[in-house]
Amino acid sequence: MEMKLKKEDWIFFLVCLALGILAERSFLHGIIGLSYPVFITVFYVVFFWRYRSFSFANKKLGLLMIASIWLLSTSFFLKSNMILYVLNFLLIPVMVLIQLVLITYPLHNQWHRWPFVQKLFLTVGAAIAYVFRFLMQTAKLAFKGLEESKSATIRKVLIGMAISVPLLFVIVNLLVSADQQFGNLLGAFPRWLLGLKIEEEVLRTIAVIIFTLMIFGLLQVLRTKQHVPAEFPQPKEKMSWDSVIILTVLTLLNIVYLLFVAVQFQYFFSETLKAGYTYAEFARRGFFELLFVTMLNLLIISTIVTYVDKTSKIMRLFIRALLSLLVIFTGVMLYSAFIRLFMYEEAYGFTFARVLAHSFMVFLLVILCYSFMRIWMERLSLVRFYIISAILFYTLINTIQLDRYVVDRNLERYSETGKIDIYYLNSLSYEGVEGLVELYKLNPGYPGLSDLLLQRKREFLNSEESWNSINMSRRSAEKALMDLEMQ
Numbered sequence: 001m002e003m004k005l006k007k008e009d010w011i012f013f014l015v016c017l018a019l020g021i022l023a024e025r026s027f028l029h030g031i032i033g034l035s036y037p038v039f040i041t042v043f044y045v046v047f048f049w050r051y052r053s054f055s056f057a058n059k060k061l062g063l064l065m066i067a068s069i070w071l072l073s074t075s076f077f078l079k080s081n082m083i084l085y086v087l088n089f090l091l092i093p094v095m096v097l098i099q100l101v102l103i104t105y106p107l108h109n110q111w112h113r114w115p116f117v118q119k120l121f122l123t124v125g126a127a128i129a130y131v132f133r134f135l136m137q138t139a140k141l142a143f144k145g146l147e148e149s150k151s152a153t154i155r156k157v158l159i160g161m162a163i164s165v166p167l168l169f170v171i172v173n174l175l176v177s178a179d180q181q182f183g184n185l186l187g188a189f190p191r192w193l194l195g196l197k198i199e200e201e202v203l204r205t206i207a208v209i210i211f212t213l214m215i216f217g218l219l220q221v222l223r224t225k226q227h228v229p230a231e232f233p234q235p236k237e238k239m240s241w242d243s244v245i246i247l248t249v250l251t252l253l254n255i256v257y258l259l260f261v262a263v264q265f266q267y268f269f270s271e272t273l274k275a276g277y278t279y280a281e282f283a284r285r286g287f288f289e290l291l292f293v294t295m296l297n298l299l300i301i302s303t304i305v306t307y308v309d310k311t312s313k314i315m316r317l318f319i320r321a322l323l324s325l326l327v328i329f330t331g332v333m334l335y336s337a338f339i340r341l342f343m344y345e346e347a348y349g350f351t352f353a354r355v356l357a358h359s360f361m362v363f364l365l366v367i368l369c370y371s372f373m374r375i376w377m378e379r380l381s382l383v384r385f386y387i388i389s390a391i392l393f394y395t396l397i398n399t400i401q402l403d404r405y406v407v408d409r410n411l412e413r414y415s416e417t418g419k420i421d422i423y424y425l426n427s428l429s430y431e432g433v434e435g436l437v438e439l440y441k442l443n444p445g446y447p448g449l450s451d452l453l454l455q456r457k458r459e460f461l462n463s464e465e466s467w468n469s470i471n472m473s474r475r476s477a478e479k480a481l482m483d484l485e486m487q
Contacts, residue, residue, distance in 0.1 A: 005137065013216055015046055020212030026468055028207055032089070035468030036076040040069060040092075043215075047100070050219055054104065058111055062103035064388070068395040069095050075398045080429035080473040083352065084398055091394075097124070097218070104222040112383040126224075127217035134217070243311040243319060246304055250322035253300075257329035290337035291357075294364060297330040301371050302382045320375050327372045334361055334368065349421060350409040352428065355402055363393045403428050407435035414439065426452050430477035437480045450486060457481050 022042060026035035044066065056062060072088050072095070101123050102111055110116060301323055308319060338361050345354055366389060374380045407425060414420040420439065425432040433456055440449055460478045465471075 005134075009220070012050060012219075013212075015050075016216035016219070017208075017212045019043060019046060019215050020208045020210075023211040023215075024204055024208045028204065029468055030466060031469045031471070032076050032085075033465075033468060033474075034077045034470040036092075037070065037073040038468075040073040040096075043096075044070075047219065051104070051223070054223070056103040057106055058102050061111065061388070062099060065095060065099040065102065065391065068391050069099065071395050072398050077470065078472050079398070079401075079403070080431070080471055081352070081403055082429065088398065100218070100222055112381065112387060123218070123221060126221040127214070130221050131213045131217035134213075241304070241307050243308055243315045246308050246319055247315070247322065250304075250319065250326060254322055254325050254329065257326070257333070261329055261332045290333050290340070291361070294330055294334045294337065294368075297326060297333075298364070298367060298371060301326060301330075301375070302386075305371075305374055305378075305382065323375045324372060327368060327375070331365070331368055334364060337361060345409075346413075349413060349419070349424070350406050351424065352402060352406050355406055355409075356397070359393075359397060359402070363389070401431070403431040407431050407438075411435060411438060411442075414442075420446075422446065422449055422452060426456070430471075430473040433477040434480050437477075437484050440484065440486070444486075453481065453484070453486065 019042065022039055026032065026039040029035075069092060072092055075084060075088060097120060101116075101120055105111075105116070105119060107116075304319070304323060338358065341354060341357060341361075367386065370380075370385050370389075371382065374382050406428065410420055410425065422436060422439065425435045425439075428435070436449065436453055436456075439446060440453060444450070460481060465474070
C-alpha cells in the first residue's frame with residue numbers, strides 16, 4: 001500500500017524534526033533539569049496544534065493525565081531525588097503514550113479494560129510500520145528524479161573522482177616533499193578533523209533522527225480513522241466463583257485474622273512485648289510480611305466482589321459481611337505495619353525509603369476504604385478507582401517535599417537524642433546538603449561534618465550548569481552552602 005503524503009504532512013515532519021532536536025538537547029546533554037518540562041510543554045503545544053480539529057475522547061481523564069505528566073516533568077526542575085529521577089525518566093514516556101491513545105481512541109469510558117492495553121501495543125506497532133513506509137517513500141522520492149535526468153551526470157562525477165584519487169595521492173606526496181610548510185598544513189587538517197569529535201556528532205545526529213521518527217510516526221498514526229464497535233464484546237459466559245466456596249474461604253481467613261488481631265492488641269496495649277525483644281526488632285521482623293498480607297487481602301477482596309456468582313440475597317449478605325470483616329482485619333494489620341515502621345524509625349532514624357513506605361500505606365488505606373464501599377455498592381468500579389488513585393498518589397509523591405521531610409525529622413531526632421547519620425543526609429538529594437548546613441549551624445564541631453561540607457562546596461565550584469540541567473533544588477543548596485561561614 002503506497003503512502004500518500006500531503007504538503008501539511010511534510011510541514012509537520014519538519015516540526016517533528018525540530019522536536020527531535022529539542023529532545024536530543026533536552027535528554028542527552030548531562031543531568032536533566034529544566035529541559036524536561038520545557039520539552040513536555042512544547043510537545044503538547046505541537047500535539048494540540050496538529051489535532052486542533054480533532055474530536056477527543058475521555059477528556060476528563062486525559063486532562064488529569066496531562067496535569068500529572070507536566071507535574072512529574074517539573075520535578076526534574078524543582079527536585080533532585082535520584083530514585084524518583086530514574087522512575088520518572090522511565091514512566092513519563094509511557095504515560096504520554098497512554099494519554100495520547102486515551103484521548104484519540106474513539107471509545108469513551110472503556111480505558112480500564114484489557115482491549116485498551118492491546119490498543120497501546122497496536123499503536124506502537126502501527127507507528128513503527130508507518131515510519132518504515134515513510135522512509136521507503138522518502139527514498140523513492142529522492143531517487144526517482146535522479147534516475148531519469150541526472151544519473152549520467154552522477155556517473156561521470158564518480159568516474160572523475162575515481163581517476164582523481166590516485167593522481168592526487170602522487171601529486172600531494174610530491175608537493176609535501178617540495179614544501180615542508182604545505183606538509184604542515186595538510187598535517188593539521190587531520191588533527192582539526194579529530195577535534196570535531198565526529199563520532200559523537202554522528203551519534204547525536206542518529207539520536208535526533210530516532211526522536212524525530214518516533215514522534216512523527218506516533219502522532220501520524222493516531223490521526224487515522226479507527227473503526228471500532230460501539231462496545232467491547234463481552235464473553236458469553238462471565239467467569240464466576242461459587243458462592244459456597246467463597247463463603248468457606250472467607251470464613252477460614254477471618255478466623256485466622258481474628259486470632260492474629262487478638263495477638264496484635266495484646267502487643268500494642270500491654271507490656272508483654274518488653275519481656276521478649278525490643279520494639280525495633282519487633283518492627284523489623286513483621287513489617288514487610290504484614291504489608292504483603294495487606295496487599296494480598298486487597299487482591300482477594302477485589303477479585304471476589306468482581307467474580308462471585310449471583311446467588312440468593314441471604315448468601316450475598318453473608319459474603320458481604322465476611323468481606324467487610326476481612327476489610328476491618330486488613331485495616332488492623334495495616335495499622336500494625338504502620339506502627340512497626342514508626343517504631344523502627346524512632347530507633348534507627350528516618351530515611352526516604354521508610355517515609356515512602358509510610359506514604360504507600362496511607363494510599364493502601366484509601367484503597368481499602370473504597371473497597372469497603374464497593375462491597376455494599378455494586379455500581380462502583382474498583383479498577384477505575386485504583387488506576388486514578390494510583391496516578392494521583394504517584395503525582396503527589398513527586399510534588400511534596402519528601403526529602404525535606406526526611407531531613408527535618410532527622411534534625412528533630414538529633415535535637416532530642418543527639419543521634420544523626422550525616423553520611424545518609426549527604427547521600428540524599430540536595431535537600432540533604434541543606435540539612436547538613438542546618439546541622440553545622442547547630443553544632444559546627446560535629447565529627448566529619450566540616451569535611452563533608454567542604455567536599456560538597458568543591459563539587460559546586462568545579463561543576464558547570466547548562467540550561468537543560470537547571471535545577472532549583474541544586475541552586476538552593478548551593479546558595480545555602482556558599483553563604484555558610486565555616487570556622
